[in-house]
Amino acid sequence: MSEIARTTGATARVASFIHGTALDAFPPDAVPKARKAIADTFAAILSGAGSEVSQPLLSYINAMHASGESPILGTGLSAAPETAAMVNGTFGHALDYDDVLSMMPAHPSAVILAAVLASLDGKSLSGRSLVEAYVVGVEVGGKIGLGMTVGHYHRGYHATGSLALFSALAALLKLHRVDISTAQQAFGIAGSMSSGLRRNFGTMTKPLHTGIAARSALTAWRLATCGFTAASDILEAKSGVYSTLGVAESNADLTAERLGHPFVIVDPGLALKKFPCCYASHRAMDGLLALQSKLGFTAASVERVVCRMPPGGMQVLTYARPKTGLEGKFSLQYPLAAGLLDGGYSLWTFTDEAVQRKEIATLYERIDAHEDPSCRGEDPEFEKRSSGSRGFVEIEVHLTDGRSAKMRVDKAPGSPARELTWDDLRLKFMDCARQSMSVTEVKAEQAFAAIQRLEELDDIGSAVELLR
Secondary structure (H helix, E strand, C coil): CCCHHHHCCHHHHHHHHHHHCCHHHCCCCHHHHHHHHHHHHHHHHHHHHCCCCHHHHHHHHHHHCCCCCEEECCCCEEECHHHHHHHHHHHHHHCCCCCEECCCCECHHHHHHHHHHHCCCCCCCCHHHHHHHHHHHHHHHHHHHHHHCCHHHHCCECHHHHCHHHHHHHHHHHHCCCCHHHHHHHHHHHHCCCCCEHHHCCCCHHHHHHHHHHHHHHHHHHHHHCCCCCCCCCCCCCCCHHHHHCCCCCCHHHHHHHCCCCCCCCCCCCECCCCCCCHHHHHHHHHHHHHHHHHCCCHHHEEEEEEEECCCCCCCCCCCCCCCHHHHCCCCHHHHHHHHHHCCCCHHHHCHHHHCCHHHHHHHHHEEEEECHHHHCCCCCHHHCCCCCCCCEEEEEEECCCCEEEEEECCCCCCHHHCCCHHHHHHHHHHHHHHCCCCCHHHHHHHHHHHCCHHHCCCCHHHHHHCC
């Protein structure tokens, strides 16, 4: 590590880490975990291309006359780089099917990948270089989240917009070999672009945070390399990122000190979603399906469902009676009712049509979902964890024939402790590809096979082209 990392502030130390860290320094598990996460993110972007956000975004492109050569995945279209970054980023979070990094808490990968793809400007990119930039991006954003603390999220910020911006920026700075001084300027510019409010959860603007963050990262990198100036101490300074967006416990020095110790991609790791909705509901959904498999019940045979969540576990699950598919993603009652009725979950589960079924409405009265202090558990880090990873969830089903069963779920499927397999990811990838406008099943299979050997690719362009 260079001298600057030991003698100056947090922003310089972060910039020095980005400049001086290479793939060869990563722990052994970093590359295979990154490969899975990148495959998962391509899938999420494809699913967004067929979602409700697609038509307004494509109309926006037409209205802006934002022509260009940067690909918009799943559509066969292209646009100017900043526009493509925004659209691909928004697609990536449109169905809330992208990964989760609970320590931020945010969804960094769609922001990173959208920004990186838009930055290429027709140039080739090797799989190794993509993995290197991606891991550095996850590391920097994750450690900024660690130093900021979950208090930033509790204040009302959506960290995917406000903090994962720095994940994407770090990836761009690494990928394009930007020097330390210029990287500090880029962070300064990006600091004034940090945004995203949780009040917009359940609307199209929630995934737009991802797109805005990707576009802002791209803009900050471009401006800095063109000589645009900004504060070089934006993270740690008074009126900077931590003092303005953080809480009393926020600590920029902690971010700098913990970089690479350990690498976030390995510990605590990313969660790849099994269900296309808010991660806070996944343990309850998983528990319900497990009880259904055990008892063999149908919705008609259920008298009552009781779901106990840890304190704060329902903080973002604000729609008890959702009216749209987007609202259904931020409900606990709805996915439990849908699980009872359908016996499983798919992308269709979170459409307007599915949420508005009359059969769903009749099930709500049989579902009691609430926070319970007893679900806090013994975790000393409880207050630092996100809604979907703190404490545990307990779900109980009572049937009309007198039978009942209860289950405790500590970790969600797809979490680092319960990783999705490559077979799981393939099913998800193909399901997401079917939602897109232009990707055939054959092309999706070929792209997925290529991504599975990502670090062997001399140029990822052929795989990206299959997903246009």
